[in-house]
Amino acid sequence: MGALSWLTEPYHSAFMRHAAMVAVLVGVLAPTVGVWVVLRRLAYLGDAMSHGTLAGVAGAYLIGASITVGALAAGVTMGLLVAVLERQRRVSEDSAIGVVETLMFASGVILVSRNDSIGVDLTHFLFGQIVTATRHDLAVNGLLTLVALLLVGVAFRDLRMTTFDPAHAAQVGIPVGAIGTVLIVLISITVVVSLSTVGLLMSVAMLITPAAAARLVTHQVPTMTVVAVGIGVASALGGLTLSYHFSTPPGPTIAVVTVGWFALAAGWSAIDNRRSGKPRDETVGRAMAASEG
Amino acid sequence: MTAPDVVLRVDDLTVAYGRHRALEHVSFSVRRGELAAVIGPNGAGKSTMFRALSGIVKYSGNVELCGVHCHHRRDRLVCAYIPQRSDIDLDFPITVDQLVLSGRRRFLRLGQRPGPAHRGAARDALARVGLADLGARPLAQLSGGQAQRAFLARALAQEADLILLDEALSGVDQPGVDGMLDLFSQLCANGATMLVATHDLALARRRFTRCIAINRQVIADGAPAEALDDRALEATFGSGSYRSAVA
Numbered sequence: 001m002g003a004l005s006w007l008t009e010p011y012h013s014a015f016m017r018h019a020a021m022v023a024v025l026v027g028v029l030a031p032t033v034g035v036w037v038v039l040r041r042l043a044y045l046g047d048a049m050s051h052g053t054l055a056g057v058a059g060a061y062l063i064g065a066s067i068t069v070g071a072l073a074a075g076v077t078m079g080l081l082v083a084v085l086e087r088q089r090r091v092s093e094d095s096a097i098g099v100v101e102t103l104m105f106a107s108g109v110i111l112v113s114r115n116d117s118i119g120v121d122l123t124h125f126l127f128g129q130i131v132t133a134t135r136h137d138l139a140v141n142g143l144l145t146l147v148a149l150l151l152v153g154v155a156f157r158d159l160r161m162t163t164f165d166p167a168h169a170a171q172v173g174i175p176v177g178a179i180g181t182v183l184i185v186l187i188s189i190t191v192v193v194s195l196s197t198v199g200l201l202m203s204v205a206m207l208i209t210p211a212a213a214a215r216l217v218t219h220q221v222p223t224m225t226v227v228a229v230g231i232g233v234a235s236a237l238g239g240l241t242l243s244y245h246f247s248t249p250p251g252p253t254i255a256v257v258t259v260g261w262f263a264l265a266a267g268w269s270a271i272d273n274r275r276s277g278k279p280r281d282e283t284v285g286r287a288m289a290a291s292e293g
Numbered sequence: 294m295t296a297p298d299v300v301l302r303v304d305d306l307t308v309a310y311g312r313h314r315a316l317e318h319v320s321f322s323v324r325r326g327e328l329a330a331v332i333g334p335n336g337a338g339k340s341t342m343f344r345a346l347s348g349i350v351k352y353s354g355n356v357e358l359c360g361v362h363c364h365h366r367r368d369r370l371v372c373a374y375i376p377q378r379s380d381i382d383l384d385f386p387i388t389v390d391q392l393v394l395s396g397r398r399r400f401l402r403l404g405q406r407p408g409p410a411h412r413g414a415a416r417d418a419l420a421r422v423g424l425a426d427l428g429a430r431p432l433a434q435l436s437g438g439q440a441q442r443a444f445l446a447r448a449l450a451q452e453a454d455l456i457l458l459d460e461a462l463s464g465v466d467q468p469g470v471d472g473m474l475d476l477f478s479q480l481c482a483n484g485a486t487m488l489v490a491t492h493d494l495a496l497a498r499r500r501f502t503r504c505i506a507i508n509r510q511v512i513a514d515g516a517p518a519e520a521l522d523d524r525a526l527e528a529t530f531g532s533g534s535y536r537s538a539v540a
Contacts, residue, residue, distance in 0.1 A: 039385070089311070154404040161395050164385045167349050167376060171369055172399040172451060219431040220386050 010244035015131055020240055022133040022141060023254065026197045026206055027236035029145045031228035032152055033190045034211035035221065036183055039163050043208045044094055045082065048101035050191050050203040052078040054108030057125050057200070062115055067125070068140055068192050075188025078104050079181070128199030128251025130240065141193045148189045155182055160221055197236070198251040205255035206232060213258075213265035217272075231261045298325045299360070300455050300486040301346070306354040308338070308345050315341040317510045319354070323455070323488065328481040330501040331490045332521070334530050337508040339490040340377065343457040347374035359454050370399045373448035374457045378440070378464060383432060389443050390428040393419055396450030418449035422476060438469035442476070449480070458489045462496065474500045494521060 010016045037046045056074025060067050078100050085096035124132070152159070161169040162179045170176045187207070194203030214228035239254030246253075299322050306319040316338040323329060333339050345352040348369045356363045363369055373396070396418070397411040407415075419425050422442040427435065435443060441461050448456045462470050474496075477487055488505075491497060497504050497517060504520040506513040506529040513525035 157395070157398070158403065160387065160391070161398060164387055164392075164395075165376075165381060167344075167347065167374060168395070168447070169398075170349070170366060171347060171372065171374060172396065173367060173370060174398060215386070218386060219433065220388060220391075224386055 006245070007241060010241055016240070016244065018135070018138065019130045019133055019250070020237060022130055022138055023197050023236035023240050023250075024233055025138075025141045025145045026194050027210075027232035027234075028229050029148055029193050030190050030203070030206035031210035031214070031232035032149060032225055033183075033186045034207040034209075034232075035214070035225050035228055036152075036159055036163060037187065037207055038211040038215055039221070040183070042183075042187075043204070043212075045079075045097050046187055046207045047204040048097045048104075049075050049078055049187050050194075050200050050207075052101050052104030052108070053188075053191050053195075053200055054126070055104045055111065056108075057195070058108045058111035062111060067195070068144075071192045071195065072188050074104060075191055076185060079184030079188070083180070083184075124199070125195050126199050127249065128195070128197050128202065130197045130250045133197075144189050144193050148186050148193075151182060151186060155179060156221075159183070198254050202251050202255040205258050206235070209255075209258035209262050210235065213262040216262075216265040216269040231258065231265075235261060299323070300325050300327075300358065301488075302355075302357040303346070304355040304357075306342070306345060306352055306356065308341050308350055308352045314509065316345065316352075316507075319507065319511055321505060321511060321514055323486055325454070325486050326481050326484060327503060328477050328487050328489070328501060329503040329505055330497040331488055331505050331507060332492070332494065332497055332529065333490075333507045334492065337529070339507065340459050342507065343374055343459050343488070343490060346455075346457060347372055349374070371452075371454040372457065373451050373453035373455070375441070375444045375448060375459060375461060377460045378437065380459075383435075383440055385432060387432050388428065389419065389424060389430055389432060389435065389446075390415065392432055392443055393428070393446045393450050396447040396453075399451060414452075415446075415450045418446040419443075421449055421480070422446045423472075436469075438465040438473060441465065441473065445476070445480075449485075454486060456485060456487045458487060460490055460492075462489070462491060462493065470496065494526070497521065 011020060034046070037043060053071045053074045056070035056072070056077075057067055059065075059074070060070025081100045081103075082093070082096045085091050085099060086093055158169070158174050158179050159182075161172075161174055162176045166176050190207055191200065191203050194200070194206055198206055210228040210231035211224070213231055214224045218224040218227055235258040236254055239257040240250055242248065242257065243250040243253040301323040303322065304320050306316060307314065308316040319342065331339050331342070341350065344350045346356055348363065348366060358369060358371055361368050394407055394411065394415040397407050397414060400411065401407060416425070416428070419428055422445050424439060424442050424446060427439065427443075432440060432443065445456070445458075462473060465473065477489065481487055489501075498521055501517060503515065504513070504517050505511060506520050506525055508529045512529045513520040519525070
């Protein structure tokens with residue numbers, strides 16, 4: 001079998017082409033949002049939101065509501081609860097996230113345990129089931145992705161300013177709190193769109209890893225976003241192709257491929273730093289210089 | 294009533310963190326074109342005062358900028374605060390051009406792209422601080438002094454009437470410090486107004502015409518010869534310890 005036919009063979013069947021389209025949507029959206037999650041050091045929030053969404057998914061199942069709406073509501077609720085807890089001076093951000101994640105994830109597990117019939121289907125959402133994605137899933141995910149990308153496009157400069165220097169951003173009139181809420185909504189949408197591909201538990205892989213890899217090899221946010229999306233799409237399609245040929249679960253395979261890209265970027269960055277004589281970690285280098293000064 | 298050339302008037306400013314009062318009953322005013330040093334030991338409240346003037350922390354008392362009482366965020370659009378280097382991620386993926394252009398945001402609506410006039414204003418600001426050729430460079434690749442100049446250019450692009458610089462000269466080598474102070478003097482001669490927090494007393498004596506010594510409250514305020522005399526320094530820094538600060 002030639003390399004080209006090895007790559008194209010999985011997509012002879014309609015359901016795999018369908019799956020590829022869903023995967024590409026996640027590969028575009030999650031890294032685009034992930035760039036801001038990485039730059040704001042909110043990886044833990046992203047991870048916690050993916051877990052906490054279980055409460056929304058399970059709750060929606062039990063009352064027969066839309067899973068998408070349930071997951072979105074859970075994500076936004078979680079973000080708002082974290083913001084409320086953070087107002088307590090002695091509650092740090094990671095503690096607030098930990099407390100709310102515990103509440104939401106535990107509530108989700110309790111809701112699942114209340115109804116045996118939802119146990120099987122929920123595993124699809126926990127670990128992803130991309131090959132059973134329906135036309136409806138594709139349409140909903142496509143619409144959500146479009147909305148999220150538009151939001152990022154409109155708020156791009158303000159996202160950059162509030163991430164880099166929130167005090168200055170507030171001074172020049174940017175609604176810093178509102179931009180933070182927009183980011184929470186974007187993370188929630190990303191988790192929802194990731195449900196059917198990599199699943200809730202590994203959605204953080206697509207949210208964080210491509211953006212973290214891109215951060216290692218770029219110096220501007222627009223370039224970082226383009227590289228992250230490139231890695232996201234390549235991981236989605238690469239993981240799907242590998243899972244077809246090696247009969248592995250698609251979600252985890254895609255997640256592992258993103259980590260492979262991260263390893264490549266880390267290697268590239270290390271070689272580049274050695275060539276230019278920069279410290280292994282610029283931030284550590286600067287902190288050391290400041291403390292010596 | 295505020296005199297027309299008073300850029301900043303502070304009346305009875307008090308900031309409390311829980312039960313701890315970081316600043317108490319601070320009052321002073323600054324006229325347009327003044328370059329004043331804010332002197333005090335670590336923990337004296339220099340940064341807290343700047344953060345209160347910028348509206349970042351809550352306070353009681355009155356702050357007036359260019360004759361306008363600051364009740365809302367929009368009242369502070371004419372104030373630029375440049376925080377300590379340790380408070381900023383200098384490794385953030387942003388170019389000098391993008392950083393300086395962000396100062397123009399006060400003139401733009403949500404989602405509006407800065408047009409040629411704004412880009413021109415940002416280029417002018419960069420030229421004024423001597424970084425005209427470094428616009429395309431990532432912030433992470435600038436030296437400490439160059440980074441401070443870039444932040445100053447952002448304040449100029451913002452068309453700020455008052456610029457607050459928190460420990461702007463820390464970590465900058467001596468030629469860099471002299472160059473920065475020449476620049477501050479030149480900008481103030483052209484209408485800018487600056488407060489510069491520093492704990493370098495020798496520098497304050499040498500290069501500033503006004504010093505405001507604070508330690509939770511204003512201890513002394515005036516020309517270096519009077520605001521930094523032995524009595525004021527002892528009250529500001531504590532008995533004996535100011536001598537090591539001067540050295």
